[in-house]
Amino acid sequence: MPKAEISNHIRRLRFDRGEMTQEELANRVGCTRQTIIAVEAGKYVPSLSLAFRIARVFGVPVEEVFQYEE
Amino acid sequence: MAPLQRRAFYGLLIGFIWIVAIIVVFILKGGVSAFNEDQGFRLTIDGLWIGGLIAYLILFETILGKPGHVDERDKLILDKAPRFQWLAVIFSLVAWVIALSESYHDAGQVPVVFLYLIFMSVLIVSMIGQAIGILIGYRRMR
Numbered sequence: 410m411p412k413a414e415i416s417n418h419i420r421r422l423r424f425d426r427g428e429m430t431q432e433e434l435a436n437r438v439g440c441t442r443q444t445i446i447a448v449e450a451g452k453y454v455p456s457l458s459l460a461f462r463i464a465r466v467f468g469v470p471v472e473e474v475f476q477y478e479e
Numbered sequence: 480m481a482p483l484q485r486r487a488f489y490g491l492l493i494g495f496i497w498i499v500a501i502i503v504v505f506i507l508k509g510g511v512s513a514f515n516e517d518q519g520f521r522l523t524i525d526g527l528w529i530g531g532l533i534a535y536l537i538l539f540e541t542i543l544g545k546p547g548h549v550d551e552r553d554k555l556i557l558d559k560a561p562r563f564q565w566l567a568v569i570f571s572l573v574a575w576v577i578a579l580s581e582s583y584h585d586a587g588q589v590p591v592v593f594l595y596l597i598f599m600s601v602l603i604v605s606m607i608g609q610a611i612g613i614l615i616g617y618r619r620m621r
Binding site: 439440441443444447452453455456458459 | 480481482484548550551552553620
């Protein structure tokens with residue numbers, strides 16, 4: 410099975426939305442700031458549910474936030 | 480630091496203070512033979528043991544019951560913590576078996592008091608192991 414990487418554009422999307430803080434995003438999606446930091450850094454791949462909640466906060470489709478690369 | 484990570488750090492701190500307090504009281508009061516004969520000594524150790532257990536449970540239960548304090552990543556780390564916890568428990572049991580077998584081999588029997596001490600120590604090791612397992616989980620996912 411080829412190795413897959415999930416990358417994301419959360420950092421850019423946050424800054425595009427008036428420099429939204431990690432804390433604010435965490436509060437809006439219902440997780441801790443540490444989890445947002447880990448997701449942004451690519452250290453943690455969120456569940457589908459969390460991924461959709463993040464995308465919904467930014468008002469974009471989930472594939473605009475997360476990219477699957479092989 | 481995530482709330483669960485902070486609790487695990489405090490749990491580790493409490494665990495070490497707890498175990499050191501029990502060992503110090505045990506040594507100062509006269510060890511295994513005194514523990515077997517002196518009811519006051521046994522009650523002191525019981526108090527330390529139960530007190531530490533309650534402190535530990537309050538530390539984790541207050542956060543695990545609160546919505547929003549523990550998210551999916553925290554739960555994943557919490558679910559993986561028993562890997563280290565069980566390893567710590569097994570190693571402590573192996574240490575007890577080897578130590579008691581070597582110490583009481585000639586006598587052919589082990590004093591009953593050790594049943595109590597083994598249970599107490601394994602419970603404490605299990606709790607400290609859980610805290611360390613949680614902290615390792617956060618470190619790996621940093």
